[in-house]
Amino acid sequence: MLVRKNPGIYLSSLWSFRPPLLLLLFIFILRIPYAEMCSSYTPPVPTKPPEDPSETRYINLYLLSDHSHCQRFKNIGDQRLYMTVLANGVRATFSGLPPDLRLVLRLVGISCLSKSEQYSIYETSTRRRGLDGHSALWGLKKYVYQNKTEFEKATVIVMLTAFNFQDRSQTGYSSLGGICTIDNVALISDPDAMYRVQDWVAEHILKLMAIDLGNGLLAKCVRNETESDQCSLEKLNASVTRIPKECFQPRGQEVSRVTSLPGDVVDLFKLCKAMYPKKMDLDYCFEHEISGAHRFIPVYNCELTCCTEKDTIHQTLYRTESIQGLRCGVENKFC
Incomplete structure (x- = not known):
């Protein structure tokens, strides 16, 4: 009887007697070079890169009431609440601008002026028909400069007054691109203390950042009521990039926030x-x-x-x- 010395190897025999050998064979086949070229290929879904925190623009805001504005409130607690809620209204207004502008408002201080402090600012500004806005703004700049320590954490200082301006068409006064300089102040008329100035405050903060959306353009931008390219991210970025990046770093500790918006409490x-x-x-x-x-x-x-x-x-x-x-x-x- 003839005996076959080298019997052939069959898959069935591999599976029956040496299961690991069959598994190794399949693994080898899968690892053949360029084997993936034979299969369909779906490119990965592109993902948005994580936001760079260094690109966030922090606005360190100090809200100030002159003596006439402070008199509109029963006590200092009411004045602080008003200012805190007003800041929320400004934040909500900013939320209507392109998100990639990355504006973050930080309220870093609130205070009231005494009668004598108000007099020192408006010494040459009071008129029968109201404040001379230009000279009053200069007086405010001088006051802030003389009290650097109080305002050292602020990059923007906004003072509200109960006086009207001589020029009734003006909602407030500020300097274009004044943030982080001696010109980083705005003076705004708020005779009623009824939150009607929230858009004006937002408008003048943006003006200090070299973004000029005056004459009601800001409100139209956030309502999508205009096709002006001044509202576009490209235009807004082109304006604000004139300001050094270090001006937009967070400074100091924020005032405790509240959850209310002006419409909740008025x-x-x-x-x-x-x-x-x-x-x-x-x-x-x-x-x-x-x-x-x-x-x-x-x-x-x-x-x-x-x-x-x-x-x-x-x-x-x-x-x-x-x-x-x-x-x-x-x-x-x-x-």
């Missing part, structure tokens, strides 16, 4: 009275809500409507821009 009846002081019979109501009112998403699609003689044929409506945080329709009051 008395809307008093707000209507302040806006239309000659109308004695005003009530208020809201327009129907057009868009959602997320806490830090601009709610400009909601208008505040001040009304007279509710539910009568002699009713008069006075529509005005909303302030940040109004909850349109929540109270179900309609004219």
Whole structure:
């Protein structure tokens, strides 16, 4: 009987008697060079690179009330609350700008001026018809310079006054690109202390950063009511990049935050009275809500409507821009 000395190797015999050999064979086949070229290839989904914290632009804001503005509040606690909520309103306004601008507002100080301090600033500025804005701004710059230690952590100082300006068309005074210099101050008229100046504060902070969105352009930008290229990220970045990066570093400790926005805390009846002081019979109501009112998403699609003689044929409506945080329709009051 013939005996076969070198029997052939079959896969069945490998599997039956030496299972590890079959496994090694499959692994070898899978590792053949360029084998992946035979299979379909799906490129990886591109991912957004992580944001560079160094690109964040921190604005270190100090809010100051002159003596006339401080007198609008019952006590210093009310003044501090007003300023803190006002800062939230400015943050909400900034949220309507392109996110890649990366603006972060830090409130680093709040204070009130004494009567004598106010006098030293406005010594040559008071007139019968109001403040001379230019000389008052110069007086504020001088005061800040003489009190460097108090304001050393601030890159922007905004002072509110209850006085009107001689030039009633002016909401405030500031210097273009003044951040991080002796010109890093803004003076804004806020006679009512009813949060009506939140957009003006935001506008002048941007002006100090070399972004000029005056004459109501800022409000139009964040409402998407204009096609002006001044609102584009490219234009905004082109302006703000004139400022040295070190001006946008965080400094000092922030004032404790609150969660309220101006629309949460303002008395809307008093707000209507302040806006239309000659109308004695005003009530208020809201327009129907057009868009959602997320806490830090601009709610400009909601208008505040001040009304007279509710539910009568002699009713008069006075529509005005909303302030940040109004909850349109929540109270179900309609004219």
